[in-house]
Structure formats: structure tokens, C-alpha cells
Amino acid sequence: QVQLEESGGGLVQAGGSLTLSCAASGRIFSTYTMAWFRQAPGKEREFVAAVRWTGAANHADSVKGRFTISRDSAENTVYLQMNSLKPEDTAVYFCAMSFRRSLTVVGPRDVDFDYWGQGTQVTVSS
Numbered sequence: 001q002v003q004l005e006e007s008g009g010g011l012v013q014a015g016g017s018l019t020l021s022c023a024a025s026g027r028i029f030s031t032y033t034m035a036w037f038r039q040a041p042g043k044e045r046e047f048v049a050a051v052r053w054t055g056a057a058n059h060a061d062s063v064k065g066r067f068t069i070s071r072d073s074a075e076n077t078v079y080l081q082m083n084s085l086k087p088e089d090t091a092v093y094f095c096a097m098s099f100r101r102s103l104t105v106v107g108p109r110d111v112d113f114d115y116w117g118q119g120t121q122v123t124v125s126s
Helices: none
Strands: 002-007 010-013 018-026 033-039 046-052 057-059 067-072 077-082 091-098 120-125
Touching: 002 091, 018 033, 018 091, 018 120, 033 067, 033 077, 046 067, 046 077, 057 067
Parallel strands: 010 120
Antiparallel strands: 002 018, 018 077, 033 046, 033 091, 046 057, 067 077, 091 120
């Protein structure tokens, strides 16, 4: 089993920054994809960013240039640096992990991930 624990959410003014962290523990395989998804009230969960064990990464168009995903393989931790935050970034952010070798970082779906964190709230005030 794998456990994911997110941290770093909170309340920030528009234009501000936050860094989310997600620490994975348990039975971790070396070939993995970790991702961030988010879900705003009344909306479906959407892809934000993903990174593979190789370092390959991708970001949704809505966050490109503002958010950056990174990983620390030694610590089994993934980060999401969020800059220039906008009110529309307000959502619960979820960390997810998959060990499917065929999974790419381009447009992964939430069903492609087997393990999920509990979510962390990010609120951006205008």
C-alpha cells in the first residue's frame, strides 16, 4: 500500500505564491508518475501537472508559466510551486501516484492513478 500526505495549502491573495508538498510512503516502486489534480466547488476534478521518475513533466495550459511541478526522488516527495495565483485557482488540490509504466505526463486522467492523498485546500482571494 501507498500513502500520500499533502501539505502547504492555505489562503493567499491574488498574485501571491504557495508551495504544495506531497510525501509518499509505503511500498514505492522506482518507476512512478506523480501528479496534482484539483477540484473546485461544483466542478469536475481536473489535471494540473504531472512528473515521471525520469524527470519528464507536464503542466495544464491553465497553469503553464505560473505553476511548476518537481520531485525529490530520494524523499519520494513531489512539489507544486504556484506563483501568480488567481481566484480561479481556488480548489482542493489532490496528489496522486501511479506505477503504470505506460502512463505519460501528457493529459493523464484521474482514473490512471491508483493512490490519492486526502487533498489540501487552496483559496485565492481577489
